[in-house]
Amino acid sequence: MILPSASLAGGLLAAAAAVAYVLAAIVVARGGARGLGPMVPAWGLHAAALAWGLLGSQPHFGFAPALSMTAWLVLTSYAVEHQLFPQMRTRWALCAxxxxxxLLAALFPGRAMHVAASPWLALHLTLGIACYGLFAVAVVHAWLMGRAEQQMRRAADLSSTLPLLTLERLTFRFVAAGFALLSATLAVGWFFSEELYGRAWLWDHKAVFSVLAWLTFAILLVGRARMGWRGRRAARVLYAGALLLLLAYAGSRFVMEVVLGRGGWGG
Known part of the structure; x- marks a missing residue:
């Protein structure tokens, strides 16, 4: 059931997008299409649902819309990469x-955003969501890299997958870009905390998890540059940093909105 804070139109858009994703996954699983055609309607409806939630008469935001935007960014990145690397075949998983x-964003639309909120808040959220998206794409690539390694050990046919070194290079490019945006997000939060939330920087759970994630990704990049980290070791550090980052915003907002039934924009 769609919660009362979500509009009927937004709920219908979300339901239509979910149905379109399921239909696309079925078509892909049955081998009915090789390109991105089946995913395009779902991708467009997903974007419309996000836009309605953020730009409608009563904008909402929270942990679920943040995750929904992250998923949409992952799909967008896949669409671009698929044009460059047609071997990438994870369409059914991305449709799911x-x-x-x-649907999660429709069920938990978050809390209403103040119309008079500081413009720094929009920048802060934009940087944060873009950062989430880049690290999510990096995680997907690391997963593909692990799958390719397993196929190599089983002497499976790798002609339909990206070369391992290409996957590794792409993974770290996304990690580096995500790290830059995470650094910018933390900087905006540090220097403009009073404009954002009406108080100075506070070392709450969100800030602690964010800084721990930043340190984890910094260690990963230094380990890669200085000690040549790769493969499973690098993937484990990436997964740990991504989990910390997930707990930093989405996890804390989930507790505030769902567990505690709160969720104002005070932090």
Whole structure:
């Protein structure tokens, strides 16, 4: 059931997007299409649902819309990469991710955002969501890298997958870009905390998890540059940093909105 804070139109868009994702996954699983055609309607409806929630008459935001936007960014990145690397074949899994994410955002639309909120808040949220998206894409690539390694050990046919070194290079490019945006997000939060939340920087659980994630990704990048970290070791550090980052915003907002039934924009 869609919660009362979500509009009927937004709920219908989310439901339509989820159905479109399921249909696309079925078409892909049956081998009915090789390109991105089946995913395009779902991708467009997903974008419309996100836009309605953020730009409608009563904008809402919270942990679920953040995850939904992250999933949409992952799908967008995949669409671009698929044009460059047609071997990437994770469409059915991404369709499932998109369907779950868009429905979750409809069920938990978050809290209403203040119209008079500081413009720094929009920048802070934009940087944070873009950061989430880049690290999510990095995690997907690390998963593909692990799957390719397993196929190599089983002497499976790898002609339909990206070369391992290409996957590794792409993974760390996304990690580096995500790290830059995470650094910018933390900087905006540090220097403009009073404009954002009406108080100075506070070392709450969100800040602690965010800084721990930043340190984890910094260690990963230094380990890669100085000690040549790769493969499983690098993937484990990436997964740990991504989990910390997930707990930093989405996890804390989930507790505030769902467990405690709160969720104002005070932090």
């Amino acid at each position: 991710l998109g369907a779950v994410a868009v």
